[in-house]
Amino acid sequence: MLLSCRHLHLPNLILIWLLSSGVAGGTSPLCPASCTCISSDKGKRKISCLAGGLSDPIPTGQMDPRIEILEISAPENKKNWLSVTSIFQHFKQLEELYIINSNVNQISMHAFWGVPTLRVLDLSANSITTVFDHNFRGLVNLMELNLDDNRIAQLSTGAFKHLTELRTLSLQRNALKNLVARTFLKLVKLHVLKLSGNPFEELDPEAFKDIPELRTLECRGCGLRRINTQIYHLLPYLTHLDLGHNAIQFLYYDEFQDLHRLHSLKLDGNLFPVILENTFVHQQQLKFLCLARNRIAKIPDTALKNLTSLVELDIGYNKLYKVESVAFSYVAKNLQKLTLSGNNLKMDGVKSILNTLYNVRELNVAHMKFDKVSADFFPDRIQILNLSFNNFSEIYPEIFPKNLQILDITNNRISGLNASTVEYFQTLKSVNLDGNPWTCDLCHISDVFSRVNKSRLFVNATCAFPSVLKHKPLVKLSLEDIPACGHSAYTEEDLEETSRRGLFIGLVCILTFAVSSIVFVVCSCVQRHKRNAAQRDKRTRAERQENSLDTTTSLKSQISFQFPLDLTEKKLTVSTIDEIKRDERQGMSNGSIVTGL
């Protein structure tokens, strides 16, 4: 069949291609077993062999020679064992080659010679320990080379010198300890260099001499203690610099003076204690700045000077306890997203920052120990608000900004919500309430319970109290499960505390007024006996009444009628008239809402 194909016209070839692609994992000679041969979403001829368990040789002989994309990978538990040798020459149109998770430990000499069409080569997640310039010979059109997650410990001078069209080089999570001078020789068009996750500790500027067009440099988690600013001098076109999760201890005021074109700068997870004045005066194009998770205790007045394009600022999880809002005046015009989470700022400090930053739409104030805010605290323009990991227990619609759309209020101390708050949350685009200690009694969650299946708000909510309902999802509660108010309002600790205190007071009383207390106890016993008798009487009457009603209500309307009745019954267990009245009111409003369902 393969032979006869060669004599067919183009339309017929396409037909055959279509037919053979129809046979998934097919037996067609153009598609090896355990591979799928279908067009990619861009309409390119593509073969994917993802089932795993392949060993050498890669069955390129059974593949359509006109494929444009070849993708070989394997699931973690069924890896391939492959080598990369010169077996791709007959693919005259091959543009993208992926051999991933396949235990490739080396690339043979001139492996890609004769495949000049290749534009993307991805050999990530293999066991390659070294690469040589001859490995890549002939890849004159290669734009992207991915060698992430290998074991490359050393690169020689000019290792990639045949890849003169290369735009993106990714060497993340290898074992590189240093880069020798001229490592990137002839990569004059390189735009993106990803080096994250290699144990460099230091980068030699000599390595960066040949890539003057670089736009993006990433070296996250490289153990860097400092950066030789000569590197920045060699890379004047950098727009994205990511040096997060290193061990940089200090930023000089002129650190970034050569980087006039930066758009995004990430320095999170380092160790510097301060930002000096005027550190960013040359970054007038900077839009995104992340300084989170350092040890910054102070932001001097002019630290953010000239950051007039800044849209997003993250200074979360530092040691800020006081910030002069004048420092923020330089970024006020364009700043839209601000993260202050995890600092020791007081509420009035946050308030004055918010007053200064008059365009902020997205605010993260998680991990701030906030427990209350006044109704006008958050400016109405805020649309996205993160209040997670605070200490809010009571919330109501008035505290939230008028334009709010997305709220994260996970991991607070919210034990219940009243009807107007639940209804307000239902009008928002997204609300996350996970990780709150819902108290599953009628006082706290009856308004929630009656709406629990009407939105996705409570899909993940579980009861924290009372202990018999602990971990029970709210959506699985039935009305009979829910105890009356007060039963669960106390935590076990509270109860213990109360009983301990009671014991102490009791002892003192007995010691001091031994005789009189005995008399008192006797008297009160007599009284209580009388009262109990009266209550028992009342309860029997109520039960009788309820039974007669129950028989008249149909099963279908059970919930709507039982709600208030249920309360009537449980009311007898609460002690004061006031509470009974409150319960009655609540019962009424709940009843009407439930009936309205």
Ligand SMILES: *[C@@H]1O[C@H](CO)[C@@H](O)[C@H](O)[C@H]1NC(C)=O
């Ligand atoms: C800071 O911004 C001002 C006004 O845009 C500009 O004149 C000045 O040169 C900038 N400073 C530096 C050091 O670039």
Ligand SMILES: *[C@@H]1O[C@H](CO)[C@@H](O)[C@H](O)[C@H]1NC(C)=O
């Ligand atoms: C809110 O902040 C917490 C803590 O910083 C973070 O884990 C979470 O992802 C944030 N939520 C959203 C929606 O961004």
Ligand SMILES: *[C@@H]1O[C@H](CO)[C@@H](O)[C@H](O)[C@H]1NC(C)=O
């Ligand atoms: C949170 O609030 C509770 C009382 O509601 C209080 O006991 C606790 O100390 C507060 N936690 C913090 C971190 O402020």
Ligand SMILES: *[C@@H]1O[C@H](CO)[C@@H](O)[C@H](O)[C@H]1NC(C)=O
């Ligand atoms: C919910 O609680 C808030 C504040 O306590 C109150 O203003 C509001 O009227 C309550 N809504 C309902 C329906 O009880």
Ligand SMILES: *[C@@H]1O[C@H](CO)[C@@H](O)[C@H](O)[C@H]1NC(C)=O
């Ligand atoms: C919500 O739905 C679940 C399962 O669909 C059901 O068991 C539960 O009783 C419902 N809750 C209410 C209040 O209707």
Ligand SMILES: *[C@@H]1O[C@H](CO)[C@@H](O)[C@H](O)[C@H]1NC(C)=O
């Ligand atoms: C519920 O939890 C799951 C898994 O933890 C999460 O993916 C989902 O987004 C959560 N849903 C809501 C509405 O919080």
